[in-house]
Amino acid sequence: MPTAQQPDTPNGSASASLADTLVALAATADDASIIDAHLAQVVRLAVDTLAAVDYASITAWRGQGYTTVAASSDLARAVDQAQYADKAGPCLHALEEAAPVGVSDIAAIMSWPGFYRAAHGLGLHASLSIPLFAGSGKPIAVLNLYGRDTATMAPLIAAVRAVYTGQPPPATDRPGGIDAGAQQLLTGLTQALTVRATIQQATGVLMARDNHSPAEAYRQLRLRAAETGLSLTDTATALLDGVAGPH
Structure with a gap:
């Protein structure tokens, strides 16, 4: 079938922002060849832009199983793989439920033992998995954000949840510590949901x-x-x- 004109092609230039890339992804047909380029750029820009995030990756269902489409490091890929092996974890839950999953304290998590062992063993203390959408409106992938500092990840987790629910975060979790980079992520997610x-x-x-x-x-x-x-x-x-x- 004819293919619709696609949004701007990721080019890795300094002018490409995280917000713009998320919006472009939301407006791109699910089966477009440029999808993986968008996803790879999201990972790169997330690590470059978000001060609270040390590592990032993208989880997607391809063929007969989950796979990491892009990752900022082997460490992020290892945490993803532990979840695939267990068939359970925040990244899989976020993709299946089409809702963000935040783990503000990995040391206290009991639901996903494989994820806990891998992440905690590699010195990670918090994570956030965010479903990403393309043109059809269905979740096509999950952006996994991994951090070593729970204090800086907590406001980001609360703010992203608020974007997806349309509700302000609880008073104790209000994202007062949101920096310019995190605000760019929130802006991109908000605009992407509007496109959707x-x-x-x-x-x-x-x-x-x-x-x-x-x-x-x-x-x-x-x-x-x-x-x-x-x-x-x-x-x-x-x-x-x-x-x-x-x-």
């Missing part, structure tokens, strides 16, 4: 109007994007504007 909502609303219009299944509605939206040369986001926005009529 726009595309989902447009597919909902096609489902209701043309009696399409969700998969067919998404396919039709992609065809429209390919025919017009617009991105999925712009195509979805134009469709919604047409339904709303003139203001």
Whole structure:
């Protein structure tokens, strides 16, 4: 089938921001060849941008199992592999539930023994696994953030949870310690979820109007994007504007 015009290609330049890359990923078709390049750039920028994070990786389901698509170090890859071996851990839970999973104190975790042994043994004290979405709105991967300092990771965990739930964090967890790098992550996630909502609303219009299944509605939206040369986001926005009529 025709492929919709894709957002900017990751180029590793200094101008590429973490927020921009997350938004570009959300607007990219799930099966586009550029997906893995976006994911690799997210890992690189996360480690470069987030002061609380020492290591990062991307978990995805490929073929018959989970795999680490990109990692900032072998240490992050080892913690991921321990979870795959156990078929349990925060990164798998985040992907399955499409919700962020934060572990503010790895030393106290009892739910995932394999994860605990690997992470604690490598000197990690906190982690945050964040589901990432592409054009269809389904989670395609998880960004795993690993840190050695629980005090700096805790505000980040609370703030990311708040972005996904749409609720402010509890008073005791309010992210007062959020720095500019963490704010860039939060901005990117917020904007990516907005892109996701726009595309989902447009597919909902096609489902209701043309009696399409969700998969067919998404396919039709992609065809429209390919025919017009617009991105999925712009195509979805134009469709919604047409339904709303003139203001």
